Amino acid sequence: NNMEMANFLGICYCELGDFQKGMAIFNQIAVQDNPKYAEDVVKAKENIKLYTNNRIAKLQGENDFDGIIAFADEMLAVNPQDALAQKIRLQALFDKKDYAGVIASAEEAAAVQKVSKVGAKIDEEERSDVYFILGAAYNARTMTPQAIDALSKVTAGTNVAAAQKTVAQLKENAAKANS
Numbered sequence: 001n002n003m004e005m006a007n008f009l010g011i012c013y014c015e016l017g018d019f020q021k022g023m024a025i026f027n028q029i030a031v032q033d034n035p036k037y038a039e040d041v042v043k044a045k046e047n048i049k050l051y052t053n054n055r056i057a058k059l060q061g062e063n064d065f066d067g068i069i070a071f072a073d074e075m076l077a078v079n080p081q082d083a084l085a086q087k088i089r090l091q092a093l094f095d096k097k098d099y100a101g102v103i104a105s106a107e108e109a110a111a112v113q114k115v116s117k118v119g120a121k122i123d124e125e126e127r128s129d130v131y132f133i134l135g136a137a138y139n140a141r142t143m144t145p146q147a148i149d150a151l152s153k154v155t156a157g158t159n160v161a162a163a164q165k166t167v168a169q170l171k172e173n174a175a176k177a178n179s
Helices: 003-015 019-030 035-061 065-078 083-095 099-111 124-140 144-151 160-178
Strands: none
Touching (some): 003 019, 003 035, 035 065, 035 083, 065 083, 083 099, 099 124, 124 144
């Protein structure tokens, strides 16, 4: 019941290289809804982000996309609804140019992009990022109608303008091809 000590234990596991045990502990803390543990919940979520980013940065530096995917799968083994892990996995599949993998995984990734577990409100910006990646994968496979559909679901965040521009170009190219 000592969430502060649990956070420290999670840090110890991560620092010793047992990321999965550390994440399991952080995830147990992160779902606490007792106001008494609010500060510890924030710290656990910060630790999740910190250790995830550190590990991803190391793997990205090595261009180890398979390692990133395996890492995301480890995170999903702890929590199948982990929105960050779903997004990391999707981005690594795209970077690896495994467009079929992106297409197969994107809807599940989009479905779990939540603001928080409380209320389960969809985070439109995060979900839009997933649809942007999906649209780019469809576009890379020359699946124009599907690319347009996915990119049309980009409604929030920094990719909206790029998605709209790409949709307009795809529609224009399709119109030229049909005339």
